[in-house]
Amino acid sequence: MVQEAKSELERFLKLHAQHGNAEKLFYHLEKAAGSEKVHQHNEELYSLFDFKHADSRRQGVVTVSWDLFTTGSISLEALIKMLRLKADGQKIKTLIQRAHFVRFPERHASELTEAEMLAQLGLSSTSAKQIVDASPKIDWSTEIIQQGFDAEYQGHDLIVIPTLETLRRYAGQWREDAYEAPYTSIISPTMSGKTRLLKELAKHVCVVYICLRKAGSTGQPPRSDLARHFIPEKGQLNMIQHYSHLLIAILKTVYDFFKRPDISTKSLEDQLSEWFDYSFQIKSTSKVEFNTKVEYKLNNLKTASSSELNLTYNDIRLGDLPTRNKLATAVSDVDEIMESEKHGNLKVLLAIDEASNLIDHTDRRLHIPYFSLFRQALSTIPSSMGFFSVFTDTTSRVANLNPTLDRDPSSRFHGRGVDLFAPIYKISTLDVFVPKDKPSSWNDLLSPERLFSYGCPFYLLYFKGARKIKPKGAVQTTAMIAQAKLLFKTQSASPGVLSSPQCFAILGSIIQTRLSLHAPINSELIASHAAHCMFIDSERNDCQRLSPTVCLCICS
Template identity: 25%
Template structure:
């Protein structure tokens, strides 16, 4: 709705909270990458990837960094998506079918050259530059001018028959008319947000031959003169890590696979979890059950949606929980997803099972499993570490009240079979998808969770509060919980030891 859209925009415009100097660490990281590319032989192209799960602040980080580095920001979000940030107007030119490889590479080089020219002509600060080409109103005129410039540049680049000729011609377009006063190697950052459309074969099969568009944009980056000070960053909410930074033997470029070229490691340490929490404040039980409090835990998305600004009403907490439920199952509407379970006899698969149970069960997904990057890409699981060879991805699902509540509601929905979830979890253990060294602990956790859920249901029936859908965000007595957990004959043995209050 328009109201939700306004809330999301306001939430995105909130001041970037950076208690751990994340922006500075990211800038140092890309500066080192470009410095190594310029001085050390063996690196393939001047780019890297920004990898992390949804809601952790990747796009917000780029916007904040753009205040310190001259940045061209382009959101390549799917044309059918209603997400935020909005798809950039120029995306239709960059994500489309090309006649051949030469046209694709020439288009991406023309884009970089045309934007470079615009940057040289701009005489205000970096923040105003960023607003000029990302603002929903002003960007149309900006990108139309870029597109017009691209046409002329592209026609000249198409005449080049050798890579060396192309690079020499590009140099003529990258004439620096103004001095960028920053000490780092990166003078100009080209950011491609929601970049999964460059590798996706689902959006109209946007590719040239057997290669994805990402292959050709990398080829364009290679042809840039090293002294240009240009670096590219690719980021996305729903892309698989290996698509952007693959292991060498899976890389689509023969030059990388056969000649031993090095790709820069991804940047993934987005330590934004719990960044909005005031740990010094002592809370009462009543205060801790207030959405204003527990929505601050976890990734910053939840708190931003609840309180986008001091003068704007945020989303209702119930709406945010529903959004979290949709995100846990891969971005589908939960209402549609569960209807499919009922109508088409569809089975819950292992990926969905791990996503649903993850926020409550503390599941350890095997780093070598192919499910690990998929859970980061589509199901809110966080990336903790990526080994240098990129074969192993360590993931985690931190304690997040919002996701735990979303998980609990899915698990207790009448259309979702807990037995089926447990069977799929068992199958994941057999296949080595889930670390099998702590089966006893998993069983204990399932029993405790089931006891809690049953306790909440009984409490609702007793209090006749059937409209209260919260499962996690409620209090129960130890007595009621133990009564739900233990068999009657066992509970009777300890009942007298419980202190009545």
């Protein structure tokens, strides 16, 4: 850990050699945004400037130009000219985002346009918009993606049942004197079927599904309407109390639904089907009644708490007793209304999709991510109540969602359990669509339909859907999506400007390069470059990955 931090600082100092007091700037950025964000900053700039292969003269030009641009002393056009950069839309975006990060690390650039970031930097946005708008974009079909959520599920007994058994076991093991909180994370690469797995789990257990996708994103599934309460635009004075109230409101809504006479008398299968239709927003149609009831109960809780006694600082950082008691009552009521004969020891599964967005936002008073505060609220839920939660994501690092103790900034507030439930990563969706019969010829082996059947299930489903709508462009569009997911960018890049993770991502399916288990690049390949997680050690420091074959076949 110490060596990693030292190496990150050294790289930062080289890139920012002309910035005044660069070491102080490094620690300021690390404190404001976290070490993972600084690592990402270094990685992207090293790749963009090809800094590793630049001679001392070139490095000098880069550092001077970069200092002038980040301070607003030269325009974007001048920077491009000084560095002799090609007018590449992806590079322009990266330059603007990195400069904005240096100046405003506490702000969330992902929620801003390039023009807005340049305006905050005090620079013109005209040329940037022209370059970015001219960049090729993938023509995704939301309709095809959503059809994939309804396709016949493959490998139910191999994927869903083991996952369900693990979650049930975890729910039974939860004790506040042993574990940090009743949660785990599902670790799997993009397009591997994590959301679809949650949908299948909803046939066996009451799943409360919330997608925290960024506002304005066109990705699928869409951002849940309740996401704005998980990541409020303006941070609450007491975020732990806010999250506790949100959990209470959700649990009370679950209780009201399953208590209804027309629901309670039905079979478990029918109850869960009704609940899915009522609350699970996997398509664009909002679940209005569910959202309205949760928000109504949440507002009532906030109104009632505002008249209570003033909270101490310990209440704010640990949670106040009255709110903890209300949460305990809410989960107890749900446990009682759901018959054990029907629901077993796992009765409610809170599923948070795109969970890394909780990490991107930080409480300014306590200086820890919203994720840690939400987990603190979860930790007050009593054991043996049939409640558990699961977090899924694709682009954050493994350590972000299930951090080791030495990387967890909120652990200093805990005087109770310290163990974490092991993450779930053995999700056997890889190659589920590969035909059982051997190819009859070379043409059969190299046919698009067979190639797209390898790797993640998404690609074959999308290809089949695209072929019905636009046959001539089906192969190209699906291949562009695969390439974008492989390289974690929407444009192709020449070998000279590829980052190390991108190189490993491209070559991985052929050479399956063995890296040291504790190498940070393993986590990055899983998080952002379509590699599958095959093993994670108990301390979450080491992981082993496997690169699927589909992407190389498509992109070669």
